Amino acid sequence: MIDTEMPNYLKFPQTESEERTRELDRLNELAVRDGWLNAVKQTYDSIDYMTSPVRYKFLDLLPLNKESTILEIGAQHGQITTALARRVGFVHALEVVPQFARFAAERCRQEGLDNAKVACGVDDCQLPFEDGQFNGVVLNLVLEWCGQRDPSTPHVESQKKLLRECWRVLKPGGWIYLTTKNRYGMVLLHGVHDPHTFNWRFGQAMPRWLISLLGRLLGKSRPEGMIHSYPTLHRLVTEAGFSNLKPYWAVPDTSYRSPTEIVPADAESIRAARKRPDFKHGSYTKAEVMFKLTPAPLVKYLTSSLTFFAEKPA
Numbered sequence: 001m002i003d004t005e006m007p008n009y010l011k012f013p014q015t016e017s018e019e020r021t022r023e024l025d026r027l028n029e030l031a032v033r034d035g036w037l038n039a040v041k042q043t044y045d046s047i048d049y050m051t052s053p054v055r056y057k058f059l060d061l062l063p064l065n066k067e068s069t070i071l072e073i074g075a076q077h078g079q080i081t082t083a084l085a086r087r088v089g090f091v092h093a094l095e096v097v098p099q100f101a102r103f104a105a106e107r108c109r110q111e112g113l114d115n116a117k118v119a120c121g122v123d124d125c126q127l128p129f130e131d132g133q134f135n136g137v138v139l140n141l142v143l144e145w146c147g148q149r150d151p152s153t154p155h156v157e158s159q160k161k162l163l164r165e166c167w168r169v170l171k172p173g174g175w176i177y178l179t180t181k182n183r184y185g186m187v188l189l190h191g192v193h194d195p196h197t198f199n200w201r202f203g204q205a206m207p208r209w210l211i212s213l214l215g216r217l218l219g220k221s222r223p224e225g226m227i228h229s230y231p232t233l234h235r236l237v238t239e240a241g242f243s244n245l246k247p248y249w250a251v252p253d254t255s256y257r258s259p260t261e262i263v264p265a266d267a268e269s270i271r272a273a274r275k276r277p278d279f280k281h282g283s284y285t286k287a288e289v290m291f292k293l294t295p296a297p298l299v300k301y302l303t304s305s306l307t308f309f310a311e312k313p314a
C-alpha cells in the first residue's frame, strides 16, 4: 500500500514481486499495530542490519551538527535515517521502494524524530530538490543498485547522473559520504556469490565481456546493478565535480556492512592501524591472512567495500 500523503517522485513501475510487496505491506501493518521494532522482529530472522549501532558507526566520521541539513538516499528501514536525525538539524530521506519509505517514516514518527522527512523516489536518479540545499549527502550501499529501475539507461550512466545530482543539491563546501561494493574486493575474489551478477561466484570480478557473454548464453537480462574498482569509482566521483576524495576502509573487511571500525585507507593510516594488537583485517581467517600479506598502499584496491568522503569545492 502506498502512503498517499508521502511525496512520491517515482517514474518507473515497481519491480518487487507480489510476495515481497505483501510481506512489506504486512511489515507496515505490524509497525503501526505493534511498534516498528516488534514488526521487524516478527518479519525477519535476523534484525541486526536494521537495528545494530554498528550499522551507523560511519556517522562518527562525518561533520554533523544540529545546524546540518542532510540528504540520505536509500533509507530502507530507516536504520541510518533515525541515527542521522538524532545528530543533525534536518534529514531528508529518499527511498525507491514505497513500503520501505513508509516504514522509515513510521519508525521516525515512533521515535519522536520530527526532523526527518521521507519521500519516495530517485528511481530515475534525479533528486527532487533545488540546487545547493544540503550540507551533506549520505549514500550508503545504494550506488550499486541505483539504476536498476530504469532499464533504458546503462547502469553506469544512472550512477553518474545520481552523483552529479548529489553534487548539484549540495551547498558549496558540502560533502558526500559514499560507500559501495568493490568489484575486486576480497569477498568477490574469494568466490562469494555476487547479488549484482545473478548470484554467480566471482560475479563482477569477472571481465565485463565474460559476464555479458555468459548472461546472453544463459538467457539472462542485464545484471542487477553495477559495481566498480577503486580507480573507476574514484574517477566517477571526481568527474561528478567532487574534490578532496578521502578513501576509508570498513573493518573487519569481510563484515563491511557492520564494521567495528572505519579507518582511513591511505597507506600511512593502515600501517598505523596494523600496529595495534586488536586490529582485525578480516572476519574470517582467509581474509585476515590475505590482507595482512597485502602491502599497505595496495589495500584500498582490495577492500570489499569502497568508501569515499569527498567535498564540493566552496
Ligand SMILES: C[S@@+](CC[C@H](N)C(=O)[O-])C[C@H]1O[C@@H](n2cnc3c(N)ncnc32)[C@H](O)[C@@H]1O
Pocket: 055, 073, 074, 075, 076, 077, 079, 080, 094, 095, 096, 097, 100, 121, 122, 123, 124, 125, 139, 140, 141, 142, 145, 146, 147
Ligand atoms: C542495501 S540497502 C542500504 C540501506 C541503507 N542505506 C543502509 O546502509 O543500511 C539499499 C537501499 O537503497 C534503495 N535504493 C536503491 N536504489 C535507489 C534509488 N535509486 N533511490 C533511492 N533508493 C534506492 C533500496 O530500495 C534499498 O532500500
